[in-house]
Amino acid sequence: MTDFFKRHKAVHIWFLCDLLLLALYRWAVSSRPTANAFIGFTQRLKDGCACLWYLFPFSVVEWFYAAFIAGVIAWLAVLFHRVRTWRGRRLHAAYGCALGILCLFLTAGSIYCLGWGVNYYADGFQEKSGVYAQPVTADELERVTLRFVEKLAETSDQVPRDQEGLFAVPQEEIFAYSTQVYDSLSQEFPFLARRDRVPKKMVFSRLFSAMNFTGFYSPYTGESNLNVDSPICLLPANIAHELAHQRGIASEQECNFLAIAAATSCGDIGYQYSGYLMGYIQLSNALYRADPERWAEVYSLLPEAVLADLRYHSAYWAQFDGLTAQVSTRIYDSSLKSYGQADGIQSYGTVVDLLVAYY
Numbered sequence: 001m002t003d004f005f006k007r008h009k010a011v012h013i014w015f016l017c018d019l020l021l022l023a024l025y026r027w028a029v030s031s032r033p034t035a036n037a038f039i040g041f042t043q044r045l046k047d048g049c050a051c052l053w054y055l056f057p058f059s060v061v062e063w064f065y066a067a068f069i070a071g072v073i074a075w076l077a078v079l080f081h082r083v084r085t086w087r088g089r090r091l092h093a094a095y096g097c098a099l100g101i102l103c104l105f106l107t108a109g110s111i112y113c114l115g116w117g118v119n120y121y122a123d124g125f126q127e128k129s130g131v132y133a134q135p136v137t138a139d140e141l142e143r144v145t146l147r148f149v150e151k152l153a154e155t156s157d158q159v160p161r162d163q164e165g166l167f168a169v170p171q172e173e174i175f176a177y178s179t180q181v182y183d184s185l186s187q188e189f190p191f192l193a194r195r196d197r198v199p200k201k202m203v204f205s206r207l208f209s210a211m212n213f214t215g216f217y218s219p220y221t222g223e224s225n226l227n228v229d230s231p232i233c234l235l236p237a238n239i240a241h242e243l244a245h246q247r248g249i250a251s252e253q254e255c256n257f258l259a260i261a262a263a264t265s266c267g268d269i270g271y272q273y274s275g276y277l278m279g280y281i282q283l284s285n286a287l288y289r290a291d292p293e294r295w296a297e298v299y300s301l302l303p304e305a306v307l308a309d310l311r312y313h314s315a316y317w318a319q320f321d322g323l324t325a326q327v328s329t330r331i332y333d334s335s336l337k338s339y340g341q342a343d344g345i346q347s348y349g350t351v352v353d354l355l356v357a358y359y
Contacts, residue, residue, distance in 0.1 A: 008096050014103045021110035028118045035122040042115055042219075043248050050197065050222025059200035059225045061218035068108065075101050115219030119250035125258060126354075128191050133253075133353035138290045142298065144356050145283040148276050149301050151264070155273040156305040165308045167233035169270040174232070175199065177268045178239045182247075184265040185258070192247055192258070197224075199239055205229035210320050214238045217245035231316050233309040236274035237263050253350040256282065260351075261358065277309065279355060286352040 028038040053060045075097060082093035126132050162168040179196040186193035199215075202208060205227040208215075215226040215238050224242035226235065241259035249255050256278070263275025288295040302310075 007092060008099070011096055011099045011103060015099060015106070018103055018106035018110055021114065022106070025110060025113045025117065028114065029121040032122065035118050038118050039122045039248055042118065046115060046219055046222040048222075049220075053221040053223055054197045059202050059223060061221045061223055061225065062200075062202055062204060064220060068104075072101065072104065075104070112219060116217075116250065119248055122248075122250075124251045125189075125244075125249050125254040129189050131354065131358055133350050134357050136353055136356040138287075138294065140356050141283065141287050141290055141352070142294050144359050145280065145287050145298050146301075147359060148280040148283055149298060151276045152273070152280060152306045153301075153303050155269055155276060156303050158269045159273050161305065165305055166312055167231075167270075167273070167309050169232065169236075171201075171228060171232065171235070174236050174239065174270060175201070177236075177266075177271065178243065181236070181240050181266045181268070181271055182243060182262050184267070185262040188265075194247060196243055196246065199224035199226050199242055201226060201228045209316075212317075212320065215242045217242050222246075231309070231313045233313060234274055234278055236268075236271040237278040240271070240275070253354065256351040257354040257358070260355065277306070280306075281310075281313075282351050283355060 027034070029035055079094065079097035079101070082097060160168045160170075175198050178198055182192055182194075182196065200223050202215075202225050206229045208227045209229050213227060214230050214234070215224065217224050224239075224246050226239055226242060228235070230238075237259045240262045241255050244255035244258040244262070247258075249258065260275045260279040260282075263271040264279070266272065284295060284298065287298065
C-alpha cells in the first residue's frame with residue numbers, strides 16, 4: 001500500500017490541493033461580508049490578469065478551452081493505451097490517469113468557483129445601488145413598455161440600415177465605442193466606474209450561437225468575449241451586458257438591466273437603439289404573459305424598421321432550436337441554481353421588475 005501511494009505521490013498532492021481550493025471556496029461563501037471581502041481581492045487579481053491577456057488581439061480563453069478539450073482527449077487516449085499495454089501494471093495505469101483527469105476538472109472548476117462563483121454570494125447591483133426589483137402591475141408594465149416603443153421610434157431611423165432595412169452599424173464602430181458606454185451610468189452609480197477595455201470577438205461565434213450564448217465573461221483571463229455571428233442589432237447591448245460582468249456583477253438579470261440602462265443613457269445612437277430594443281424584448285414578453293390584448297396594442301405601434309430587426313432576430317435564433325441548445329440551456333440553468341440563483345434561467349425575467357422600478 002505504501003508503494004502504491006508513493007508511485008502516485010504527485011497526483012495525490014494535486015488532488016489534495018484541489019480539495020483545499022474547494023474548502024477555501026466553501027469558506028468564502030459562508031457569509032455575505034466574507035464574500036464581499038473575497039471578491040475585492042479576486043477582482044483585483046482578475047483585472048491584473050486582464051492587463052496581460054488583453055495584449056493579445058484574439059480571445060485567449062477560447063483557445064484555452066480548445067486546448068483543455070484536446071488535453072482531456074489526449075489524456076484519455078494515454079489512459080486506454082496504458083491499460084491495454086501495461087501488463088501487470090494496469091491498475092496503476094488506470095488509477096493514475098483517471099485521478100489525473102479528475103484533478104484536471106477539479107482544478108478548472110475550483111478556480112472558476114473562486115474567481116466567479118463567490119460573486120453570486122456577494123452584494124450585487126441592487127444592494128449597492130438601492131434600486132430593488134419590486135412586483136409590478138400590468139398598468140405599470142404597459143407604461144414602461146410604451147416608453148421603450150416611443151424611444152425605439154425616435155432612434156430606429158437614426159441608425160444606419162442595409163438594403164433590407166436591418167440595423168447596420170459597423171462592428172468596428174460598435175466595439176470602438178464600448179469603452180465609453182458606462183460613462184454616463186457610472187456618474188449615477190459611482191461603484192460602476194472603471195477603465196474598460198474593448199471586448200474580444202469570438203472565433204467560434206457560430207458554435208456559441210448553437211449553444212444559445214451571445215457572449216461570456218471569463219474569470220480565468222478577465223476577458224469579455226462576444227458572439228459576433230448573432231444579430232448585430234443587439235450586439236451593443238450584449239457588449240454592455242458583458243461589461244457589467246466585468247464590474248463583478250454576477251446576476252444575469254442585473255447585468256441585463258445594466259446593459260439596457262447603460263446603453264440607453266450613453267451618447268451613441270447605435271447603443272441607445274440596441275438598449276431600447278433589448279429592453280422592449282424583455283418588457284413585451286412579460287406584457288404578453290400579463291395581458292395579450294395590451295401587448296397586441298403596444299406591438300402595433302412599432303415602426304417597420306424595428307419589426308424588421310425583431311423578425312431577423314427571431315429567425316436567426318429559430319435555426320438553433322434543437323438538442324444542442326436545449327442541453328446547453330439546461331446545463332447553464334443548473335449552473336445558476338448551484339450558485340444560489342433559485343430561479344435558474346428564469347431569473348432573466350426579473351430584469352423586468354428592475355426596469356419598471358428604475359424607469
